[in-house]
Amino acid sequence: MFRPVIMAGGSGTRLWPLSRQLYPKQFCALVGERTMLQETVLRLEGLDCLPPLVVCNEEHRFLAAEQLRLVGQEESTILLEPFGRNTAPAVALAALQATEAGQDPLLLVLAADHLIENVESFHQSVGKAARLAEEGMLVTFGTVPDRPATRYGYIRRGEPLKEGFAVDRFEEKPDMETAKAHLASGGYYWNSGMFLFRASIYLDELGRHAPKILAACRKAFEAREADMHFLRIGKDAFRACPKDSIDYAVMEKTTKAAVVALDAGWSDVGSWSALWKVRHKDGNGNVLKGDVVAVSTRNTLVDAGKRLVATLGVKDLVIVETADAVLIAHRDHVEDVRLVVDELDRQARCEHVNHRRVYRPWGDYDSIDTGPHHQVKRITVKPGARLSVQMHHHRAEHWVVVRGAARVRKGDKVMMLNEDQSTYIPVGEIHALENPGRIPLELIEVQSGSYLGEDDIIRFEDQYGRK
Template identity: 50%
Template sequence: MSKKSTNIIVPIILAGGSGTRLWPLSRRSFPKQFLNLLNDEEYTMLQKTYKRIENLDGMSKPIIICNEEHRFIVGEQMKKISVVPSEIILEPEGRNTAPAITIAALKALEIFSDKNIDPILLILSADHQIKEINKFHNAIKNSIEIAINGDLVIFGVTPKYPATGYGYIKSAENNNSNKNLTSRVDRFIEKPDFSTASKLIKDKKYSWNSGMFLFKASSILNEVSDFHPDILKDCEKCLKNSTRDLDFLRLDKNSFFNCENISIDIAVFEKTKKAFVMPLDCGWEDIGTWESLWKISKKDQDGNCKKGRVLIQDTKDSLIRSEEKLIVSIGLENLIVIETKDAVLVAKKDSSEALKNALSIMKKNRLNEAENHKLVYRPWGSFLSIEQGNTWQIKKIEVNPGASLSLQMHFHRSEHWVVVSGTAKTEIGGFEKVIGPNESVYIPLGVKHRLSNPTKFPLTLIEVQSGNYLGEDDIKRFEDKYGR
């Protein structure tokens, strides 16, 4: 029996980016899509991506695609907004949008196969800001009929300035976002230089490539099959060999690595005759750099955006953000100043390429700060490295209510736990003990142990490690409720 078209929409949220151009706040271990970047909002970028479309008619639970390293972050952030995704798909590594979207389309058809439904897919990136939600909703609604007819829609944003960080779409006719009328795609233009961008924005046929799409699952798979049958074949094999890991779907590494590293724009949209542009003028911004974040943030009368412990004098058009220390700014202009627990960035607003080069140097020199935060999140909570020597380290550990670490042992270090607040249940060498504030336990080297929070309140403790090797890979797990 053939699948029938319906108005059921499955949001596909692509949450696999690393966000390195927002370093040091965004890093590989905890990238920008999981952060709350704006001062006036309560949700992270990922949470906002779903929240802004959840009330649209026909909208189903999302399929989220992320790096396997971030699976528990995604699960926790969805839980906080009371959303149970249809699927959280784990990529072993990023392979661009064509494999990700192909796998999502295959999975969406599988999810709705028993209902004979060919769902419409709304492809969203987890790092976009949209101010005028109603206009965005109208653009989506006006694209549905086009998708039902088997065509592919890409949302083209009305340009506001000669951006060099976005690709451009040329449509066959002038764009008019007020009428929500689509036009066939003529061609795509890769990120232009400033001179070319200045010319493009004067022509109403050009729009920014938003990286957001809408089409039926079967429609995109047909086009992938026509233009890149190898990608479809590899993705089908990858999904077939995937494994269930708690609430996650872990893609098969070998077949996934065979997938070509290519965007859906290049793989399909630049080749197909079925692509249409839906003009979009809704206060859209891809928060990819510190300058783009400054542009959309609330500012004072001198054009400054500040967050945290910041005192400014004679400062203009700058973004200054403190996580911990007091920052005093005097006589600055057009600067980015970002302070985190272990790194400080001072740069011109338009220096995203220079920042990219600096990060490459940091990685080459194996500086841990390039990719990792001092504050590290785990499925049970988090830990913060406070101080470290060659043979010792002090950590602050926070365990969520009802959570527990794995039953584990270390070959090169002993540990001492001191409870600061809350109640801890400890298991050391087979013996259990419950301890409270100002009480402590000692874990000798090579002894099996486990830490749990049996209460409904957070647990905070200080861990003192001592040994000749203190790496996070010095661990042998025997039992783990999180499947690690």
């Protein structure tokens, strides 16, 4: 029986403006209607699996929990890293959790942001890897290359084993001539970053080759705290953990490394160009999503999120439109989108951090209009959900209900507001908002004051454990 470990960290900056710091690509629907995390979980159906262990950043915990709930995975355990330390520590924490009750399962380590088109072939490769892992091997999945590629690391296979090959060596991302030679030789795979091994054997090998990582992870795991259905790792102990990948920390040093071929339409969907390659194209080679009118347009990706996007007489472009940002780039330059993100960060802007629509555990809000001393939001509260009991030092709020019913607390008073009714929350007044109904509550909030930042919230009670 497998215990899936799904690594859901990372920022996905090369897929800006769709992917943001607080809404990275693993939580986006890049191919199809479901998000990358949801597709990763659903891909496990048909395998003999325990509920997944999901490792993610603390800032993304409610996103991960909600997306898992929507695909019936409420029993998943979500481990919260206070900050990223790469894959070797992340999997060590998962292995410690998996072995806590005296069990020692096979860990199927997957990235939450990969695409696999042929699930049946993926399952067959997992079966082969499991038989090697049962014999004590640390197995990595080597993607069968279909072209020379310079953006992936490579694995050179060694002596044949029953179900795969011993790993001869790992190689860094090559230049084009080397990539062509690797493809021609037939003895190389792309390094997919997915693994299968016995939890205890991984911990033993990590302790042998990277003892500082294992020691820090043990201390951080011992200091863990349960928070609702999350498991918070000890922050102070984890801060001392070195950063390293599984490849560098273990796989390149162990004598137990094996590789199983994976020929299943794999992609890490690491850029807009990679996404153009895997999405369905029209007769002109265009990938069009949303409200798009394409005239005399070829080999172009257009992702229209909110508005009509029209193209005329262009080719080989990537055009991505969201509510607050538009990216226009040549397909040959999309690997450098992170430079745009770096510039936004340098200018202390927020468009690389979050979308205009921001998700919260109770629902979401859309910032419709913002000025120096005012902000207008459309707030949606899920049925049965409630916001924290809170107070603001610098802003007042005016709420107008446009759909559903709201239970509002103002100081010591509680009132019900129905559609077309409103209330005013003065600066400094303790207040709360709840949706007692069965349909989403929608209201317009008009904020006014000298400071409108989200950090001007003093919480007195919060069912989601926020401070």
